[in-house]
Amino acid sequence: MVCAVKLLTRTAEGGRAVAAAAKLCYSPSDAGSLFEGLGPEKVRSFLAHLRKAGHFSPFEHASFTFAVDGLSRVASHQLVRHRMASFSQQSQRYVPVGTPECVLPPSVSENPECRGLFEEHARRSLELYRTLVDRGIPKEDARFVLPHGWATRLVVTMNARELHHFFRLRLCRRAQWEIREVARQMLLAVREAEPELFDLAGPDCLTEGACREPSSCGRPYATMEELLAR
Amino acid sequence: MVCAVKLLTRTAEGGRAVAAAAKLCYSPSDAGSLFEGLGPEKVRSFLAHLRKAGHFSPFEHASFTFAVDGLSRVASHQLVRHRMASFSQQSQRYVPVGTPECVLPPSVSENPECRGLFEEHARRSLELYRTLVDRGIPKEDARFVLPHGWATRLVVTMNARELHHFFRLRLCRRAQWEIREVARQMLLAVREAEPELFDLAGPDCLTEGACREPSSCGRPYATMEELLAR
Amino acid sequence: MVCAVKLLTRTAEGGRAVAAAAKLCYSPSDAGSLFEGLGPEKVRSFLAHLRKAGHFSPFEHASFTFAVDGLSRVASHQLVRHRMASFSQQSQRYVPVGTPECVLPPSVSENPECRGLFEEHARRSLELYRTLVDRGIPKEDARFVLPHGWATRLVVTMNARELHHFFRLRLCRRAQWEIREVARQMLLAVREAEPELFDLAGPDCLTEGACREPSSCGRPYATMEELLAR
Amino acid sequence: MVCAVKLLTRTAEGGRAVAAAAKLCYSPSDAGSLFEGLGPEKVRSFLAHLRKAGHFSPFEHASFTFAVDGLSRVASHQLVRHRMASFSQQSQRYVPVGTPECVLPPSVSENPECRGLFEEHARRSLELYRTLVDRGIPKEDARFVLPHGWATRLVVTMNARELHHFFRLRLCRRAQWEIREVARQMLLAVREAEPELFDLAGPDCLTEGACREPSSCGRPYATMEELLAR
Numbered sequence: 001m002v003c004a005v006k007l008l009t010r011t012a013e014g015g016r017a018v019a020a021a022a023k024l025c026y027s028p029s030d031a032g033s034l035f036e037g038l039g040p041e042k043v044r045s046f047l048a049h050l051r052k053a054g055h056f057s058p059f060e061h062a063s064f065t066f067a068v069d070g071l072s073r074v075a076s077h078q079l080v081r082h083r084m085a086s087f088s089q090q091s092q093r094y095v096p097v098g099t100p101e102c103v104l105p106p107s108v109s110e111n112p113e114c115r116g117l118f119e120e121h122a123r124r125s126l127e128l129y130r131t132l133v134d135r136g137i138p139k140e141d142a143r144f145v146l147p148h149g150w151a152t153r154l155v156v157t158m159n160a161r162e163l164h165h166f167f168r169l170r171l172c173r174r175a176q177w178e179i180r181e182v183a184r185q186m187l188l189a190v191r192e193a194e195p196e197l198f199d200l201a202g203p204d205c206l207t208e209g210a211c212r213e214p215s216s217c218g219r220p221y222a223t224m225e226e227l228l229a230r
Numbered sequence: 231m232v233c234a235v236k237l238l239t240r241t242a243e244g245g246r247a248v249a250a251a252a253k254l255c256y257s258p259s260d261a262g263s264l265f266e267g268l269g270p271e272k273v274r275s276f277l278a279h280l281r282k283a284g285h286f287s288p289f290e291h292a293s294f295t296f297a298v299d300g301l302s303r304v305a306s307h308q309l310v311r312h313r314m315a316s317f318s319q320q321s322q323r324y325v326p327v328g329t330p331e332c333v334l335p336p337s338v339s340e341n342p343e344c345r346g347l348f349e350e351h352a353r354r355s356l357e358l359y360r361t362l363v364d365r366g367i368p369k370e371d372a373r374f375v376l377p378h379g380w381a382t383r384l385v386v387t388m389n390a391r392e393l394h395h396f397f398r399l400r401l402c403r404r405a406q407w408e409i410r411e412v413a414r415q416m417l418l419a420v421r422e423a424e425p426e427l428f429d430l431a432g433p434d435c436l437t438e439g440a441c442r443e444p445s446s447c448g449r450p451y452a453t454m455e456e457l458l459a460r
Numbered sequence: 461m462v463c464a465v466k467l468l469t470r471t472a473e474g475g476r477a478v479a480a481a482a483k484l485c486y487s488p489s490d491a492g493s494l495f496e497g498l499g500p501e502k503v504r505s506f507l508a509h510l511r512k513a514g515h516f517s518p519f520e521h522a523s524f525t526f527a528v529d530g531l532s533r534v535a536s537h538q539l540v541r542h543r544m545a546s547f548s549q550q551s552q553r554y555v556p557v558g559t560p561e562c563v564l565p566p567s568v569s570e571n572p573e574c575r576g577l578f579e580e581h582a583r584r585s586l587e588l589y590r591t592l593v594d595r596g597i598p599k600e601d602a603r604f605v606l607p608h609g610w611a612t613r614l615v616v617t618m619n620a621r622e623l624h625h626f627f628r629l630r631l632c633r634r635a636q637w638e639i640r641e642v643a644r645q646m647l648l649a650v651r652e653a654e655p656e657l658f659d660l661a662g663p664d665c666l667t668e669g670a671c672r673e674p675s676s677c678g679r680p681y682a683t684m685e686e687l688l689a690r
Numbered sequence: 691m692v693c694a695v696k697l698l699t700r701t702a703e704g705g706r707a708v709a710a711a712a713k714l715c716y717s718p719s720d721a722g723s724l725f726e727g728l729g730p731e732k733v734r735s736f737l738a739h740l741r742k743a744g745h746f747s748p749f750e751h752a753s754f755t756f757a758v759d760g761l762s763r764v765a766s767h768q769l770v771r772h773r774m775a776s777f778s779q780q781s782q783r784y785v786p787v788g789t790p791e792c793v794l795p796p797s798v799s800e801n802p803e804c805r806g807l808f809e810e811h812a813r814r815s816l817e818l819y820r821t822l823v824d825r826g827i828p829k830e831d832a833r834f835v836l837p838h839g840w841a842t843r844l845v846v847t848m849n850a851r852e853l854h855h856f857f858r859l860r861l862c863r864r865a866q867w868e869i870r871e872v873a874r875q876m877l878l879a880v881r882e883a884e885p886e887l888f889d890l891a892g893p894d895c896l897t898e899g900a901c902r903e904p905s906s907c908g909r910p911y912a913t914m915e916e917l918l919a920r
Contacts, residue, residue, distance in 0.1 A: 006262045008250070012242045017295050020238070021318035021385035028325050031297035031385045032236045053904045060316035061387045063293040065247050067261035073537065074552075074604060083543040086290035086389065088251035092534075092608075093636065095258050105601035114595050121588055121605050128581055135574050140636060141565035144534060145581050148552075149604030155251035155261045157291045159316065159387075176553065176600060214743045283674045304782075304834060307763065313773040322764075322838075323866065335831035344825050351818055351835050358811050365804050370866060371795035374764060375811050378782075379834030406783065406830060444513045466722045468710070472702045477755050480698070481778035481845035488785050491757035491845045492696045520776035521847045523753040525707050527721035546750035546849065548711035555718055615711035615721045617751045617849075619776070 003070040003103070003178065005185035007193055008155065014062025015196045018160065019043045022050055022058040044196040051164075051200060059161035062197060064190055066156045068182060072103035072149045075178040079156070082166060086157040093140040097129055101151040106177065122147060160197050163190060171227060172203040173217045181230075188228060202227045233300045233333070233408065235415035237423055238385065244292025245426045248390065249273045252280055252288040274426040281394075281430060289391035292427060294420055296386045298412060302333035302379045305408040309386070312396060316387040323370040327359055331381040336407065352377060390427045393420060401457060402433040403447045411460075418458060432457045463530045463563070463638065465645035467653055468615065474522025475656045478620065479503045482510055482518040504656040511624075511660060519621035522657060524650055526616045528642060532563035532609045535638040539616070542626060546617040553600040557589055561611040566637065582607060620657050623650060631687060632663040633677045641690075648688060662687045693760040693793070693868065695875035697883055698845065704752025705886045708850065709733045712740055712748040734886040741890060749851035752887060754880055756846045758872060762793035762839045765868040769846070772856060776847040783830040787819055791841040796867065812837060850887045853880060861917060862893040863907045871920075878918060892917045 011017060020035035023046065027034060038046075050058065071079070080087050102122035108114045125147050132142035158166060163186070169175065170183040191198045205211045205220035206227055221227045241247060250265035253276065257264060268276075280288065301309070310317050332352035338344045355377050362372035388396060393416070399405065400413040421428045435441045435450035436457055451457045471477060480495035483506070487494060498506075510518065531539070540547050562582035568574045585607050592602035618626060623646070629635065630643040651658045665671045665680035666687055681687045701707060710725035713736070717724060728736075740748065761769070770777050792812035798804045815837050822832040848856060853876070859865065860873040881888045895901045895910035896917055911917045 008261065008265055009242050009244070009247045011293060011295065012239050014239070017239045017385070021295075024318055024383060024385055025321050026324050027320070028328060030299045030383055031238065032299075035238055035297070054902055057316075058318050058385075061295050061318070061385060063241060063387070063389075065241065065251075065291050067265070069260045069262075072604060073533070073608065077533065077537050077540070080537070080541055081547070086287075087541070088254055088288050088291070090257070091255050094256050098258060103604065105597075105604055107597050107601045108592070108604070111595065111597070114592055114597055117588060117591065118605060121585070125581070125585075125607070128577060131577065132568070132574055135571065137565075137567050137571070137574055141567045144532060144563065144565055144568070144609030145578060145607050147585070147605050147607060148533065148610070150608070153254060153260055155247070155254055155288075155291060157293070157389075159293075212744055284672055302834060303763070303767065303838065307767050307770070310767070311770055311777070317771070333834065335827075335834055337827050337831045338822070338834070341825065341827070344822055344827055347818060347821065348835060351815070355811070355815075355837070358807060361807065362798070362804055365801065367795075367797050367801070367804055371797045374762060374793065374795055374798070374839030375808060375837050377815070377835050377837060378763065378840070380838070442514055468721065468725055469702050469704070469707045471753060471755065472699050474699070477699045477845070481755075484778055484843060484845055485781050486784050487780070488788060490759045490843055491698065492759075495698055495757070517776075518778050518845075521755050521778070521845060523701060523847070523849075525701065525711075525751050527725070529720045529722075546747075548714055548748050548751070550717070551715050554716050558718060613714060613720055615707070615714055615748075615751060617753070619753075619847075 003068060003075070003182055003185070005182060005189060006067045007189040008065045008067050010064045010193055011062045014160065015043050015047060015194045017061045018050075018058045018197065019046045021061050022046065022055065047196045048199060056161045056164055059164065059197065060159045062160045062194065063157055064160070064163065064193070066186060066189065068154045068156055070101070070103065070151045071154065071182060072178060073152050074103075074148050075176065075182065076152050076154060078176065078179050079154070079182070082158070082162065084158070084162040084165075088155040090153040092143045096133075096139060097126065097143070097146065097150075102147055102149040103151055103178065104149070122149070160190075160194075163198070164201055167201040168203055168207070172213070173219060174213070184228060184230070200224065233298060233305070233412055233415070235412060235419060236297045237419040238295045238297050240294045240423055241292045244390065245273050245277060245424045247291045248280075248288045248427065249276045251291050252276065252285065277426045278429060286391045286394055289394065289427065290389045292390040292424065293387055294390070294393065294423070296416060296419065298384045298386055300331070300333065300381045301384065301412060302408060303382050304333075304378045305406065305412065306382050306384060308406065308409050309384070309412070312388070312392065314388070314392040314395075318385040320383040322373045326363075326369060327356065327373070327376065332377055332379045333381055333408065334379070352379070390420075390424075393428070394431055397431040398433055398437070402443070403449060404443070414458060414460070430454065463528060463535070463642055463645070465642060465649060466527045467649040468525045468527050470524045470653055471522045474620065475503050475507060475654045477521045478510075478518045478657065479506045481521050482506065482515065507656045508659060516621045516624055519624065519657065520619045522620045522654065523617055524620070524623065524653070526646060526649065528614045528616055530561070530563065530611045531614065531642060532638060533612050534608045535636065535642065536612050536614060538636065538639050539614070539642070542618070542622065544618070544622040544625075548615040550613040552603045556593075556599060557586065557603070557606065557610075562607055562609045563611055563638065564609070582609070620650075620654075623658070624661055627661040628663055628667070632673070633679060634673070644688060644690070660684065693758060693765070693872055693875070695872060695879060696757045697879040698755045698757050700754045700883055701752045704850065705733050705737060705884045707751045708740075708748045708887065709736045711751050712736065712745070737886045738889060746851045746854055749854065749887065750849045752850040752884065753847055754850070754853065754883070756876060756879065758844045758846055760791070760793065760841045761844065761872060762868060763842050764838045765866065765872065766842050766844060768866065768869050769844070769872070772848070772852065774848070774852040774855075778845040780843040782833045786823075786829060787816065787833070787836065787840075792837055792839040793841055793868065794839070812839070850880075850884075853888070854891055857891040858893055858897070862903070863909060864903070874918060874920070890914065
């Protein structure tokens with residue numbers, strides 16, 4: 001299985017709200033009038049200007065809520081480290097485990113022998129989980145035997161400023177492959193919904209033209225298309 | 231002048247997103263299906279249940295963006311202390327000051343002598359500001375002579391969890407009158423937009439039936455109507 | 461194995477700093493003079509007053525840094541959800557796994573048959589991890605087969621306000637047993653270091669005299685001693 | 691008057707705690723042993739390495755608490771916008787205003803005519819404040835006539851990561867002069883206390899060798915000495 005991201009909802013006219021908020025800082029008008037007066041083309045050019053200047057503070061006014069399914073607890077543990085975000089996660093204390101749903105890393109999937117061992121292990125882990133529950137062990141303790149790769153579900157909300165930060169870190173080629181895949185799907189979804197807020201996003205190699213990591217991968221992204229291809 | 235609050239935008243179907251996120255924690259389904267399956271009545275009853283249980287964490291998924299105009303810098307200084315929120319504020323470094331816009335406290339307004347002194351002082355402060363700017367003092371330094379009551383404008387975004395916290399603190403009778411008025415207008419606006427997220431909100435006297443402040447005012451609110459009346 | 465908490469370091473004279481900061485709000489003096497003028501007895505009584513009034517904001521000025529060892533990734537996943545805190549965690553991407561270190565839940569430990577199955581599973585999981593690494597699978601992917609109970613290490617920093625919040629939630633009898641044990645050891649450590657900041661802490665049943673949970677356990681804590689006993 | 695910063699207290703051995711936390715991420719040892727094993731020279735070189743790599747996350751484990759006196763409410767309003775920080779501020783609702791304490795901007799101070807007008811205005815504002823209080827206006831409303839430049843006092847706590855961010859923004863030549871002066875005094879104080887955590891800090895022109903602001907001042911800082919000179 002592979003994770004799947006769906007944009008559940010978002011701030012209506014988020015890009016326009018961001019542009020109005022940014023304009024307010026330098027204008028004698030009120031924000032309501034600024035918001036009314038902004039057409040799509042002005043929003044687009046003004047947001048591009050803010051992004052180039054690195055002024056991401058007003059991007060906080062636009063917020064996006066995603067359903068993330070089929071993410072391993074390896075990746076969800078990383079994901080919830082982002083503090084400027086909101087998470088609701090399926091509970092392993094309360095929700096009984098059903099079919100063997102373990103995220104299969106590509107490196108394992110491509111190696112038939114390893115894949116066999118991995119899948120057999122996932123099945124046995126689930127069997128043991130069930131045996132323990134049958135023997136009276138609480139679900140919250142039986143889950144200790146489930147593999148790290150076991151899949152979870154979350155609802156995640158981030159604003160556009162945190163999303164830019166998230167894409168910068170997590171779309172780097174050196175990020176873990178699974179959180180990169182979540183980030184890629186999230187970026188695809190928000191670009192479809194509010195293209196002008198995310199016309200350019202990703203690691204420094206793409207957005208700044210240079211990597212600042214001391215142990216760089218040496219393979220900079222040249223275009224958004226390259227970044228967004230699976 | 232008196233402050234004016236306008237709801238600029240918000241998370242579309244925020245209440246439904248909150249309910250779906252909360253349901254996810256205890257359900258084997260995915261969040262997308264839960265979101266689709268929730269009708270208005272189910273959303274309403276489920277949100278009431280969450281609020282009663284004090285489980286406000288999923289309320290973070292619904293976000294609201296306000297234009298606040300005519301707020302004194304006394305009150306804006308308090309407002310921006312709320313850290314789980316986003317602010318864009320009109321800059322006094324860049325925006326030149328125009329007409330004498332000073333927030334008049336009701337206690338001053340009701341006293342003709344004091345009101346006269348107050349308004350005369352506001353006029354003179356603006357005159358001195360202009361004199362200083364004419365003498366070459368930068369706007370960012372000339373503003374040091376403007377009174378604390380000088381009006382400012384902000385765009386403010388808070389999620390529904392932080393809003394409940396904000397209403398709890400700032401609608402208390404002991405809160406400063408001006409930030410109470412902002413909170414009152416914000417609560418009116420979000421109740422119109424998403425009534426089920428804010429069916430009950432405010433200080434502990436109203437929502438919990440008891441005040442925990444050591445120096446309580448002794449005048450508990452009995453109903454939302456009483457709280458929301460000016 | 462069972463988790464072990466050690467207080468690594470903390471704000472020097474944190475209680476005195478909290479008391480001075482709180483006094484500043486209501487005093488014409490400067491904070492340096494207030495800090496100098498506060499003897500241990502005044503600090504103690506003033507902090508007790510703040511706690512009773514629920515004024516925890518100045519408690520943020522005192523910060524505590526812990527080493528936490530032997531925590532399962534089940535519990536560390538919950539721990540890092542506390543956003544007003546700082547975490548550094550041993551990386552499973554970079555640190556190779558050594559001996560089978562899996563946290564054994566008491567419910568499993570007390571059942572010889574289950575314990576045998578559990579420990580055998582932990583051994584086999586480690587064997588498979590090693591086999592995968594030998595076959596060329598990257599460590600970051602091989603770890604997908606390790607059980608959720610696998611032990612991790614963290615450095616955790618929280619301020620005294622967040623600690624009070626943490627103890628309130630995580631020392632509740634309904635919290636997961638492992639995070640309760642971490643919280644218990646953390647509270648023991650900070651009470652030894654700064655008793656006046658934590659003279660009373662824990663769930664509402666103990667600190668407020670009443671539980672607000674809709675599905676309460678019905679067994680309130682009566683004393684700090686009872687709360688702190690293993 | 692001019693603002694004065696004093697370091698009240700801090701995390702004991704904060705630099706060593708940061709180094710131990712960072713080492714933990716890549717080491718099989720426990721944090722207690724790593725902390726014990728780190729001598730001053732190892733701490734110094736390891737922290738320099740982290741800073742160069744831009745890995746500031748472990749810097750959160752070291753926290754610093756300052757007394758800030760004589761800051762205008764113009765500058766305190768900016769200061770409290772930093773959300774990863776803790777503030778306790780002298781209350782104008784409760785503390786009566788005494789002598790005319792208004793921060794005098796250098797641009798005004800250097801112009802005798804303007805200075806005279808400014809100081810006369812500060813005196814008259816205080817007189818009016820007292821008249822209003824005598825007429826029965828509450829202190830919290832009378833303060834609306836005090837100038838923006840009126841001085842306040844705060845206790846401020848920031849961790850070393852946020853301090854680096856604060857110095858990056860607020861020591862820029864384009865930052866407001868007063869918050870620059872606070873930042874300069876804060877940096878002097880933390881460099882004396884924990885030099886290895888702050889061997890290099892400040893705006894990008896100094897730490898990265900290049901400014902990213904679209905409207906750059908064109909006068910990069912070359913050395914820490916230049917940055918720290920008044």
